[in-house]
Amino acid sequence: MITVSVNNQARQCDAASPLTAHLDAWGFCGEKIAVAVNGDFVPRSQYDEYRLSDGDQLDVLAPVQGG
Secondary structure (H helix, E strand, O other), X not given: OEEEEEOOEEEEEOOOOEHXXXXXXXXXXXXXXXXXXXXXXXXXXXXXXXXXXXXXXXXXXXXXXXX
């Protein structure tokens, strides 16, 4: 198990699982979101292949509508 920060909250997760699995477990499944890891955005096409490392800082952002 590794520890990562998701929107400034510590979370434990399995380093062998892909980013998609973690997002689902954290309640972000089915949402239109953007994910940045350590300040770099991860393309949605890479979520199934992307693996997290201990100490990673994730920012999960939802689009905001407005005018």
